[in-house]
Amino acid sequence: AGISFLLVFMMLIARKVNYIRIMDKELKVLEGGDLEYEVTELGSDELYQLAHGINEMRKAVLRREEEERRNAQANQELVTALSHDIRTPMTSLIGYLEILKMGRYHSEEQKEEFLEISRQKAFQMKEMTDKLFEYSLVTGKMEETYHMERMEVDTILSAILDGQVSDLINEGWEVEENLSGYASESSVMADVEFFQRVLDNLLSNIRKYADKSGKVIVRAKEGEGGFTFSIRNRVLHEEAxxxxxxxxxxxxxxxxxxxxxxxxxxxxxxxxCVSVTLPIIRPQGAGRQQPGQNRI
Structure with missing residues (x-):
């Protein structure tokens, strides 16, 4: 009986020693940087608990690394997007400054108008560069916060026509405004600054890729999907x-x-053709306007 007990005991010891050797080899794999490697978990004793604890630590490190990778990617994408968007008002600002420098304005009133537009573009650039500085140096984490507010559709259209569309016309583009019927009381929820960035991007693409001999057609309409603003143009060539x-x-x-x-x-x-749509907030019982006349 004593010999049998001793043999069983020696077998158990040998099994544990073998398991320790396996763990030793596997830990060396982890030390080499391969955190995807899973440590073998056997039995239910202290060695099992040790192996299980190592695996949980390994998974926690992997999760943290993945989160850091996603944050870094999001930061890079945001920096790239903001840098790209800064170029749009900068290009417009340079254009207006060239007009002012060459004296290509018709009156003092138009000169003051161009100066005010240039001033607005400069402040728009400052806001975005301030964001880059704040995100990268102060918070250390790139996040964009949206401040949604109610905007009347009429106000949006007036801003677009008096701003971006007016810029195109001043630059010599032929613009056709096709404004379909929509309820004058209709409103949308949007962040003014971010919506401005969208419009600036659309107009920037027209300047880069559109065929200036063709019309730029601006449409605004209200449908089941909401309020839609679209810009249609002809590109220079298929590979433009x-x-x-x-x-x-x-x-x-x-x-x-x-x-x-x-x-x-x-x-x-x-x-x-590019279209942007926002959900409509329409008061109960609000009627619809008759479709407006096309303006060229």
Whole structure:
């Protein structure tokens, strides 16, 4: 009986020693940096608890590394998007400064108007560069906060027509405004600053890729999906968009989705159309206007 007990005891000891050797080899794998390697878990004793604890620590480190990787990627994407968007008002600002320098304005009133637009573009650039500085040096974490507020559709259209569309016309583009019927009382929820960035991106793409001999058609309408603003233009050639990185369009899509809206791109041969849609907030019993006349 004593010999049998001794043999069983020696077998158990040998099994534990063998398990310790296995763990020793596997820990060396982890030391080499392969955190995906899973330590063998056997039995239910202290060695099992040790192996299980090591695996839990390994998984926690992997989760933390993945989170850091996602944060770094999000930070990089945001820096890229903001840097891209800064170029749009900068290009517009340079254009207006060139007009002022060359004296290509018709009156002192127009000169003051161009100066005010230049001032607004400069402040817009300052806001975005301030964000870059704040995100990268102060908070250390790149996050964009949306401040949603109620905006009347009439106000949005007036801002678009007096701002971006007016800029295109001043630059010599032929713009057709096609404003379908919509309820004058209708409103949408949006972040003004971010919506401005979307519009700036759309107009920037027109300047880069549109055929200036063709019309730029601006449409605004209200439907079941909400209030939709679209820009349709003819591109220079089928490969005109080949040089685009797509950063601006991805930024627009992300912004519109964050505001519970949508962003859609349609391409047919040499025609390019981009539409942005926001949900309508319409008072109960509000009527609809008759469709407006096209303005050219």
């Amino acid at each position: 968009l080949g040089g685009s990185t797509g950063v601006g369009l991805k930024t627009c899509q992300k912004i519109m989705e964050a505001m519970n809206g949508s962003f859609q791109v349609e391409k047919t041969k040499n025609i390019y």
